[in-house]
Amino acid sequence: MAEQTLYERLGGTYAIAGAVDVLVDRLFANAAVNANDAVRAHHGDPANAPGYKFLVTAWSIEAAGGPKCYFGDDMVKAHDELSIDTAGFDAVSTEIDATLNFLGVPGPERREFMDIIESYRGQVVQAA
Numbered sequence: 024m025a026e027q028t029l030y031e032r033l034g035g036t037y038a039i040a041g042a043v044d045v046l047v048d049r050l051f052a053n054a055a056v057n058a059n060d061a062v063r064a065h066h067g068d069p070a071n072a073p074g075y076k077f078l079v080t081a082w083s084i085e086a087a088g089g090p091k092c093y094f095g096d097d098m099v100k101a102h103d104e105l106s107i108d109t110a111g112f113d114a115v116s117t118e119i120d121a122t123l124n125f126l127g128v129p130g131p132e133r134r135e136f137m138d139i140i141e142s143y144r145g146q147v148v149q150a151a
Contacts, residue, residue: 028088043080046122055114098146
């Protein structure tokens with residue numbers, strides 16, 4: 024029997040969508056994440072939350088080895104105008120890890136997903 028993908032071990036689409044629902048609400052309320060003016064402007068409009076949840080869910084499904092369903096911009100283009108610095112990336116990463124822990128995601132799966140997040144640091148963080 025083949026080893027399950029991270030997507031399968033996380034519980035598939037519905038579980039990932041549920042986790043993203045919680046995560047995005049936490050990100051929109053996180054002071055450290057919103058210290059960046061461009062991020063705060065995006066998060067300040069509650070109408071952005073549903074679309075953002077949709078895109079983050081689709082991206083997470085693909086990143087975890089699930090079906091291809093993300094049609095958004097690549098990570099460089101998606102973050103280009105946000106001027107994300109190391110502190111901003113770290114704040115989001117910390118919130119993702121805390122949310123996964125809060126939701127009871129087992130340590131191995133949490134670490135594997137956080138490794139995926141970390142692998143995008145160079146595409147998201149802009150040089151000062």
